[in-house]
Amino acid sequence: MGMVKPLTSEFDYMITDMDGVIDSFTKGITSMLGLTPNLFKDKDSQVNIQILAPELIQFFLDTQQKGRPAKSRFRD
Numbered sequence: 001m002g003m004v005k006p007l008t009s010e011f012d013y014m015i016t017d018m019d020g021v022i023d024s025f026t027k028g029i030t031s032m033l034g035l036t037p038n039l040f041k042d043k044d045s046q047v048n049i050q051i052l053a054p055e056l057i058q059f060f061l062d063t064q065q066k067g068r069p070a071k072s073r074f075r076d
Helices: 027-033 054-066
Strands: 014-016 022-025
Touching: none
Parallel strands: none
Antiparallel strands: 014 022
């Protein structure tokens, strides 16, 4: 487990595990989506990125089938 603490932030981002469960995010994400950080603190209420961005569903399905990150139009 790791934690990223930017010194300066020009970008807002979310970090997920390999299954798409949101692990951490910047403050800008919560304000853009209207979410509270408390929603993500409870281990029993894990939020998956696929709920917020359904276009990623195929990427995560491909990743699970291959057992490694799939190639995607979202990656360079």
